[in-house]
Amino acid sequence: MANKCLIFLLVLKMICSLLKGTSGVKDTHVIFSSGENVTLPCNNAGSDCSTTTWNYNNNRNSETIELFKKGKKNNIERYERLSLGSDCSLNINKASKEDYGSYTCQQFINDHQQGNDARVYLHFLHVSPSSTQTEIRPDSSVSLSCQLILHDGVLCDNLVRFEGIQLLWVNQAGVDLQRDSRYQISSGHCISTLTTKLLNEDNNRKWTCQVKKGTKVEASFSYSVKYSAPADTTPVRSVTNSESLSNTQ
Structure with a gap:
């Protein structure tokens, strides 16, 4: 009986991991087609976006690009097409195939991260x-x-x-x-x-x-x-x- 309970708990843990990922916050999946305006939610945002950082990665093995740091937009190639919403969501104007990938919203106060990562997968x-x-x-x-x-x-x-x-x-x-x-x-x-x-x-x-x-x-x-x-x-x-x-x- 104990073995059956242990197996059940392990299976339940695997399912939760698939649904939530490793961050403890449920991953979000957004799908778009070329030319659309896309909004990616920040599921760990507070009332002040000055603590919000957005990172982007288009491949597991590629370098992570910092899009916003503490609410301020970094000067990157896609600079003009990116903006933050009032709820700290990430807006991408006229999204294209190059935009698909993994996005992570984080909160920092005094250089210390608050809470878990909120990950959004953007699929094309x-x-x-x-x-x-x-x-x-x-x-x-x-x-x-x-x-x-x-x-x-x-x-x-x-x-x-x-x-x-x-x-x-x-x-x-x-x-x-x-x-x-x-x-x-x-x-x-x-x-x-x-x-x-x-x-x-x-x-x-x-x-x-x-x-x-x-x-x-x-x-x-x-x-x-x-x-x-x-x-x-x-x-x-x-x-x-x-x-x-x-x-x-």
Whole structure:
């Protein structure tokens, strides 16, 4: 009986570690697509942001970059796009792939850290066509890959299991395409691929990959195709995210 209780406690401790990380404060996961304005919460902030320090790391093995020190912004490459909210959250204007990674909010008084680290993982959602795509026209086949790019050390299985994250493909009306026989959808570890044969009416049609947590859409990224003029054999692709559909990337 004692052995069973010990095993139960060990399993419970492992689950808590996965949910909270090593800091004792539950880790936060934020997902974005290119061009969005992103806000990262500081879950250990007090009433005065003059004690707040934000650090950034894009890889377990890379150097940690200090973005803010005691409420003051450091002069770094992304200086103009960063700001602190009134609640000491970190705001990133027009976030891009280079911004994904691990962010840590800390509180310091007289050079002594107060409380635990509050860690936020920023993950990047992106949609791209197959690298073998050479021509976009009616009757040709198109394959789109939707990938959730995670910070090193974060497992997709844990996001799915503990955060309830899932990838879905929807049409312009927001209808799930999984049950539409026209589309072949295959999903793996934070990657989902949609394949379909193009029709005449698909010119400028938009397909969207969504990241959902339960019933809430956390982020989305859209892809649309534009057929070439008959005299022009060069395919034209336009990729837009859900927040700025008029921008071409």
